[in-house]
Amino acid sequence: MSATASASQVEKAAELNLPIVDISGLRGASASERSKVATAIRQACLDKGFFYCVGHGVAASTMQRLFDASAEFFALPMDRKLDVAMSRSKANRGYEPLRGQTLEAGAPPDLKEGYYIGRDVPADDEQALKYFNTGPNVWPAGLAGFEAVTSAYFAEMRSLAGVLLEGIALSLGLDADFFTTLEQDPIATLRLLHYPPQAANPHPDEKGCGAHTDFGGITILLQDNVGGLQVWDHDQSLWLDAVPVPGAFVINLGDLIARWTNDTYRSTRHRVINASGQERYSAPFFFCGNPAQRIECIQSCLEPGEGAKYAAVTVDEHMRERYAATYKRSFD
Numbered sequence: 001m002s003a004t005a006s007a008s009q010v011e012k013a014a015e016l017n018l019p020i021v022d023i024s025g026l027r028g029a030s031a032s033e034r035s036k037v038a039t040a041i042r043q044a045c046l047d048k049g050f051f052y053c054v055g056h057g058v059a060a061s062t063m064q065r066l067f068d069a070s071a072e073f074f075a076l077p078m079d080r081k082l083d084v085a086m087s088r089s090k091a092n093r094g095y096e097p098l099r100g101q102t103l104e105a106g107a108p109p110d111l112k113e114g115y116y117i118g119r120d121v122p123a124d125d126e127q128a129l130k131y132f133n134t135g136p137n138v139w140p141a142g143l144a145g146f147e148a149v150t151s152a153y154f155a156e157m158r159s160l161a162g163v164l165l166e167g168i169a170l171s172l173g174l175d176a177d178f179f180t181t182l183e184q185d186p187i188a189t190l191r192l193l194h195y196p197p198q199a200a201n202p203h204p205d206e207k208g209c210g211a212h213t214d215f216g217g218i219t220i221l222l223q224d225n226v227g228g229l230q231v232w233d234h235d236q237s238l239w240l241d242a243v244p245v246p247g248a249f250v251i252n253l254g255d256l257i258a259r260w261t262n263d264t265y266r267s268t269r270h271r272v273i274n275a276s277g278q279e280r281y282s283a284p285f286f287f288c289g290n291p292a293q294r295i296e297c298i299q300s301c302l303e304p305g306e307g308a309k310y311a312a313v314t315v316d317e318h319m320r321e322r323y324a325a326t327y328k329r330s331f332d
């Protein structure tokens with residue numbers, strides 16, 4: 001796998017009509033450049049709710065290092081992977097075997113294996129004792145560089161999420177710092193994913209990742225060149241291929257932003273079907289936010305006379321509920 005793609009893949013991406021948004025203007029000081037980016041983000045969020053992001057400042061070599069670390073981990077013998085099983089971690093860190101999660105209710109479990117990394121918080125820290133998905137990471141023994149590479153990538157994603165959230169705030173006509181409290185001590189998860197090729201005769205409806213919406217605020221997805229991610233087109237009622245674009249992240253919004261904006265910005269359904277015959281690797285970074293943050297409809301997202309569709313909820317409550325549904329067990 002590699003972080004670059006062929007010319008034909010770029011052409012296909014252009015055909016797809018998922019917009020490519022260059023966010024470099026958000027990282028500069030010019031108010032008019034920031035506003036241009038905010039307008040492009042707004043259009044993308046009102047339309048498919050998915051876009052390719054370029055001008056993000058993350059080097060291709062950083063992406064490649066992450067893919068290399070991921071492939072090295074998944075190639076380990078199963079007993080070594082199970083030494084760091086997620087089921088042993090109170091903070092849901094570590095290895096999740098194939099078919100460990102069912103993202104689409106009623107469909108067979110997902111044909112993917114994963115590795116979860118988050119903000120490293122000591123187990124006896126007050127936040128770890130209180131909040132969902134908060135605690136220490138676990139690291140596989142004997143994999144030189146795995147912790148350093150994935151932790152550095154996690155830090156880059158956290159700062160890119162901050163830039164994107166500023167753009168999203170501006171795109172909603174809010175102050176650029178609207179999401180600052182959300183960014184404090186956040187729940188955020190980097191998930192390394194490995195999809196084996198689907199069998200020629202898979203179980204009916206079996207997928208790499210069942211159709212779902214993401215749970216959190218924003219997702220920054222790195223995918224390799226294999227393809228297989230599909231995005232639901234609400235207006236045309238069909239699945240669109242999100243063809244890999246070299247060096248670009250795929251950005252989408254999760255349920256928390258949909259709730260916060262009363263579905264002005266929707267949390268778009270997507271799924272993965274790896275029919276390529278090849279191994280597929282991806283790495284979504286889910287930025288969910290401060291667990292105590294209350295998500296309550298932003299008043300300016302309401303039309304005159306319109307009511308809030310969703311009850312107020314904290315990030316912590318919402319995340320526990322979504323994990324419980326897709327892992328079919330309680331996360332109290």
Ligand SMILES: O=C(O)CCC(=O)C(=O)O
Nearest residue numbers: 193209223229272282284
């Ligand atoms: O692997 C991908 O491309 C998408 C993964 C995904 O949607 C998820 O983990 O929520």
Ligand SMILES: [Fe+2]
Nearest residue numbers: 212213214270
């Ligand atoms: Fe997803």
